[in-house]
Amino acid sequence: MRIKTLVVGTLYTNCYVVYEGDEAFIIDPGAEADYILEQVKGLKVKAILATHGHFDHILAVERLKKTLKAPFLIHPADGWIMEESLKWINPPRPAPEIDAPLIGELGLKGHKFEVIHTPGHTPGSVSILVDNEILFSGDTLFQGSVGRYDFPGSSLEDxxxxxKKLMELPDRVKVYPGHGGETTIGDERRENWFIITYLL
Ligand SMILES: [Zn+2]
Ligand SMILES: [Zn+2]
Structure with missing residues (x-):
């Protein structure tokens, strides 16, 4: 399986193109639809996934959905977060239609994509674990920190x-966050201030 990291938009969101052979998922297309489309040329995009509903993770969804004819999946608890978040955009725009809930498991050419509900940054935030080796953590877990928990719908307790749930994963699991560089569960267990402060 291969992963392309595309840094898009004003908040430098990591949009990931995950593919095996000619089949792909796009995770968090936060902006720059043209650039993303160019990067998936020759691939069959099976689905567009969002780790949560903030505008910087979904702004290109509408264009990609239309052009690629691929379904859009997000956790249903973030439907209103999308609507709320897209009001901050100038000009404001409607939320993209959800084609299926991002829950349970997805497959891509024999690879298992397990959706882990990880609320807190938003109520419908998810982390996506692939083959027990790779975690797309959205804005839940970053290298050295965690997502903000002072937005509408955020919860520090959640x-x-x-x-804590993510820290049950093995140390070797490689983490691809929604912003910033890659890390591992092991490194975060040892060095992440939030984990050291609240969970040890
Ligand atoms: Zn966010
Ligand atoms: Zn973000």
Missing amino acids: LKKSI
Whole structure:
């Protein structure tokens, strides 16, 4: 399986193109639809996934959905977060239609994508674990920190529980966050201030 990291938009969101052979998922297309489309040329995009509903993770969804004819999946608890978040955009725009809930498990050419509900940053935040080796953590877990928990719909208590859940994963699991550089569960267990402060 291969992963392309595309840094998009004003908040430098990591949009990931995950592919095996000619089949792909796009995770968090936060902006720059043209650039993303160019990067998936020759690939069959099976679905567009969002780790949560903030505008910087979904702004390109509408264009990609239309052009690629691929379904859009997000956790249903973030429907209103999308609507709320897209009001901050100038000009404001409607939320993209959800084609299926991002829950349970997805497959891509034999790879298992397990959706872990990790509320806290938003109520419908998810982390996506692939083959027990790779975690797309959205804005829940970053290298050295965690997502903000002072937004509408955020909850520090939920975030603590969610991070605790992620810390049950093996140290070797590689983490691809919604912003910033890659890390591992082991490194975060040892060095992340939030985990050291709240969970040890
Ligand atoms: Zn966010
Ligand atoms: Zn973000």
